[in-house]
Amino acid sequence: MSKSVIEFGLLAAIALFIGWRLYITLGQDDGPPEGRTRTQAPPEQDKREDTADVIPLNPTFTGPAADGLEAIHAADSNFDPRSFMQGARAAYEMLVAGFARGDRAFLKPMLDTDVYEAWDAAIAARAEGEEGMQLLRIRSAEITDASLGDDGMARVTVEFEAELGDGETNTRAQELWTFMRQTRKSDPNWLLDDVDTVD
Secondary structure, three states, X not given: OOHHHHHHHHHHHHHHHHHHHHHHHHOOOXXXXXXXXXXXXXXXXXXXXXXXXXOOOOOOOOOOOHHHHHHHHHHOOOOOHHHHHHHHHHHHHHHHHXXXXXXXXXXXXXXXXXXXXXXXXXXXXXXXXXXXXXEEEEEEEEEEEEEXXXXXXXXXXXXXXXXXXXXXXXXXXXXXXEXXXXXXXXXXXXXXXXXXXXX
């Protein structure tokens, strides 16, 4: 027997052994699913069907205003207390600054009629050129009450504790600010509806 025949037989045996080991390790391939090639990705419709029955969970509200917050969210699914509080803190800073400089044009669109009239009178009572207290910092801000009226009017009360100063003296302000918005309208803006001091 020639040397080339021996080498050929040896190589064939090695190839057969490797093929048998791959078969045992990986299992027999019966081919791709019917109607689908190996390179064909699952259609997007299949992915949508997998998630079609998933129902998004409503957020869980806690604290003294939980029932009111839940009612507001039921009327407006975009309502989120965390986003609301970010806006409320920003509104507090802007409105206190606007009141301090007596900027009626800035304040009027952001205030309910009763609040605007009270602040307008307070600005008028100041001496000419006198500015009100400036906001130094907000110490705390927390939702204490929330409600939804039968007319769709949402109201959320925030208790603010802040430090104010005029350059010479500092004072602490602790107030309840109530913001309101009509949930049946597309306007996302809240108006300052009421301001009370904390007893």
